[in-house]
Amino acid sequence: MRVYLLVFRGVPALTRAFDRVMDSRHVASCQIEPESGRIRFLAPARAADALVEEIYQEGGLTWCSQHDVKD
Numbered sequence: 001m002r003v004y005l006l007v008f009r010g011v012p013a014l015t016r017a018f019d020r021v022m023d024s025r026h027v028a029s030c031q032i033e034p035e036s037g038r039i040r041f042l043a044p045a046r047a048a049d050a051l052v053e054e055i056y057q058e059g060g061l062t063w064c065s066q067h068d069v070k071d
Contacts, residue, residue: 001028002045004052005065008037013060020058024051042069 008014011034018032018039026047031040043051045068055061 007063
């Protein structure tokens with residue numbers, strides 16, 4: 001499992017990404033921080049990497065970090 005931190009430029013990109021993360025069956029937990037334009041979520045690495053790539057291609061993602069956590 002990995003925890004991901006995504007930072008966005010603007011509310012529309014943040015909202016689109018949050019909807020996409022919440023629709024993913026692989027995401028174990030998610031937190032949105034609208035005032036700072038961030039989303040944190042926990043998911044298996046392979047599925048989450050693909051999800052982040054899709055979010056990146058939609059535009060507005062300015063930063064992404066990921067950290068492995070023990071299952």
